[in-house]
Structures are given as structure tokens and as C-alpha cells.
Amino acid sequence: EAGVAQSPRYKIIEKRQSVAFWCNPISGHATLYWYQQILGQGPKLLIQFQNNGVVDDSQLPKDRFSAERLKGVDSTLKIQPAKLEDSAVYLCASSHRDTQYFGPGTRLTVL
Amino acid sequence: TQLLEQSPQFLSIQEGENLTVYCNSSSVFSSLQWYRQEPGEGPVLLVTVVTGGEVKKLKRLTFQFGDARKDSSLHITAAQPGDTGLYLCAGAGGGGADGLTFGKGTHLIIQP
Numbered sequence: 001e002a003g004v005a006q007s008p009r010y011k012i013i014e015k016r017q018s019v020a021f022w023c024n025p026i027s028g029h030a031t032l033y034w035y036q037q038i039l040g041q042g043p044k045l046l047i048q049f050q051n052n053g054v055v056d057d058s059q060l061p062k063d064r065f066s067a068e069r070l071k072g073v074d075s076t077l078k079i080q081p082a083k084l085e086d087s088a089v090y091l092c093a094s095s096h097r098d099t100q101y102f103g104p105g106t107r108l109t110v111l
Numbered sequence: 112t113q114l115l116e117q118s119p120q121f122l123s124i125q126e127g128e129n130l131t132v133y134c135n136s137s138s139v140f141s142s143l144q145w146y147r148q149e150p151g152e153g154p155v156l157l158v159t160v161v162t163g164g165e166v167k168k169l170k171r172l173t174f175q176f177g178d179a180r181k182d183s184s185l186h187i188t189a190a191q192p193g194d195t196g197l198y199l200c201a202g203a204g205g206g207g208a209d210g211l212t213f214g215k216g217t218h219l220i221i222q223p
Contacts, residue, residue, distance in 0.1 A: 004153070031209075033210060035213075040215070041215050041216075042115075042117075042199050042201070042213030042214050042215050042216050043154065043199075043211075043213050044213070045210035045211065045212075048209075048210045056210055091153050091154075093153070095209075098142070098159060098203070098209075099156055099159075100156070100211065101156075102153025102154050102155070103153050104151065104152050104153055105151075105152075105153055
């Protein structure tokens with residue numbers, strides 16, 4: 001069974017630029033999560049989808065971050081414009097029952 | 112905001128030694144999970160504990176959930192270099208929906 005796929009794996013941009021990350025969850029998993037993991041810290045939930053609907057986006061900085069899951073499968077997370085403090089690994093996870101499966105993450109560096 | 116405090120933050124020991132890492136919170140969680148994360152990879156679930164006082168064993172790893180479901184510990188017996196990694200505890204049922212609340216993790220290095 002294929003795992004959660006994310007791309008790109010690495011991205012370097014300058015502040016004020018825009019960036020987008022893509023996630024393909026495990027087939028059949030209805031719930032999808034985006035987490036932000038800053039160096040030296042644990043992951044922090046940004047947004048949770050159930051199929052194509054948002055369940056929780058309370059910790060998403062909505063002035064610059066947006067996410068969508070239009071067909072209830074793949075998802076994209078966008079940052080516009082990026083700030084230096086957005087440098088982090090962005091992890092996507094999908095879940096079956098009570099188990100979340102994480103992708104390898106996208107490491108974003110904002111210069 | 113519910114927080115999970117993990118200790119120690121860093122631990123470096125020799126192969127064959129035993130160790131315990133802790134995860135503490137002032138809040139009650141419906142369940143608590145332990146993950147291991149290696150560089151360049153996402154966290155991988157090791158175990159889920161649900162019942163207060165529960166103890167689960169996974170080979171040389173023993174996980175315990177506190178009676179009040181606010182804290183947990185991970186004990187590794189006879190640590191091996193392959194145990195090296197970032198150990199994260201995560202609580203469920205604390206924030207919105209079932210998104211996880213993670214601690215900052217314990218960086219464990221097992222030296223041969």
C-alpha cells in the first residue's frame with residue numbers, strides 16, 4: 001500500500017514570495033491533515049479536512065495561509081506572502097480510524 | 112491551549128543502557144500516542160494508549176498511561192543504536208476534532 005505522498009520535498013523562496021505544497025493521501029482515507037513542524041518542535045496542526053470539508057482550521061493563519069481539498073482526495077496548502085518565520089517542515093497526514101499516517105514532509109526555507 | 116511537556120529534551124546514552132522519557136500535561140486526553148521520527152521523514156506511530164493506568168509493550172519499549180490520563184512514559188530497555196530518533200508524544204481529544212496536540216519531543220541518541 002502506497003503511503004502519503006508530498007511534493008516538493010524541498011523549497012527555498014524569498015520572503016514575500018508565494019509557495020504551494022501538494023499532498024496525496026493514502027487511498028480511501030477520508031480525513032486529511034496539514035501540520036507545521038518548526039525546527040526543534042513537535043508538529044502543530046494547521047487544518048483538518050473530512051472529505052472535501054474543513055473540520056478544524058482554528059490554528060491556520062488565514063491572512064496568509066490557505067488550503068483546499070476540492071475533490072476530497074488531493075490537497076494543496078498555499079502560503080502567500082511567505083515570512084521568515086514560515087520556515088518549517090510541512091507535514092501532511094491521512095487517517096484511517098484512529099491512526100494517522102504521515103508523509104515525508106516538505107522542508108520550506110524562507111530567506 | 113493544551114500543552115504536552117516532554118522531558119528530557121535531549122538524551123545521549125550508551126548502547127545497552129535503559130532510559131525513560133516522560134510526557135506530562137495539565138489536561139486530560141482521550142488517548143495519547145507515541146511517535147518516532149527520523150530525519151527527513153514524517154512521524155511513525157508506535158503505540159496508542161487509551162485507558163488510565165494502561166501499560167503496553169512493544170519489544171523493548173514499554174509505554175504507560177497515567178491513571179488520570181494526563182501523563183505518559185516511554186521506557187526503553189537495553190537501548191540499541193537503531194533506537195536513535197525523535198520521540199514525540201501526542202494527545203488526541205484535546206483540541207478541535209481529532210487533530211493531534213504534539214509535545215516538542217525527546218531527541219534520543221544511542222551511541223555504539
